[in-house]
Ligand SMILES: O=C(O)CCC(=O)C(=O)O
């Protein structure tokens with residue numbers, strides 16, 4: 428089984444534009460995304476968040492079901508979600524976490540009416556760190572395609588969703604499904620997990636690769652929306668979660684996508700006579716509304732179906 432590329436973001440120099448290390452890291456990002464649509468980012472600053480974050484996730488999912496249900500939302504991928512058996516996947520998410528109060532309002536005060544400062548602080552500081560990494564990676568991607576002029580506007584229009592996930596361990600000798608095969612529809616997904624592995628990513632030859640991240644690494648996966656923004660360059664990889672150990676797996680992810688009202692469309696530099704525009708400009712929030720109704724009917728649906736010309 429192959430491994431996804433590992434790229435070091437820990438050295439300060441590699442994350443400052445214009446410096447030699449920036450350029451070589453950028454090249455690594457471009458190559459990894461062309462070949463795999465994902466990579467493992469070594470990012471040492473995340474280590475000090477590790478034990479508080481996973482303790483907070485335990486505390487979160489250990490709340491009684493009726494409390495977690497207070498976060499159920501009619502919108503897709505918002506609030507509390509629990510998959511129907513036999514898979515046992517639960518997730519709780521909060522949107523727009525670049526505004527710290529949203530974590531408090533959307534999660535903490537609903538779940539702990541008397542407040543839970545340490546939970547909010549842990550989530551907010553983790554999210555801030557990962558959002559910075561996300562912006563760095565988006566800058567590198569846009570530079571490598573020569574469209575960095577447009578990246579600030581894109582970043583300013585980004586909704587950062589923080590999503591906590593819990594997968595029950597497998598209690599048979601057979602691997603059990605934690606999350607079915609899918610590819611992400613958003614721009615970029617950044618995942619941080621506890622010591623229980625399970626994520627598998629398919630390479631372009633159809634082979635499944637088990638991801639075994641180290642404690643200082645974040646898995647970065649591209650989604651359909653980024654592919655549309657790049658006028659079809661880069662393809663999001665299929666991935667799934669398979670549980671093999673009888674241990675609980677926790678993942679915390681930052682999911683970036685553009686806000687309602689913002690039209691995702693390829694910048695001029697990526698459209699020419701050879702590669703005409705492949706997609707209609709689209710609003711990701713509008714897409715999500717349709718996506719959720721299709722999902723409810725178990726229809727496979729994606730951004731490209733929604734906006735292809
Ligand atoms: O938990 C994981 O490692 C994968 C999560 C995932 O693929 C998703 O939420 O889209």
Ligand SMILES: [Fe+2]
Nearest residue numbers: 609610611666
């Ligand atoms: Fe995913």
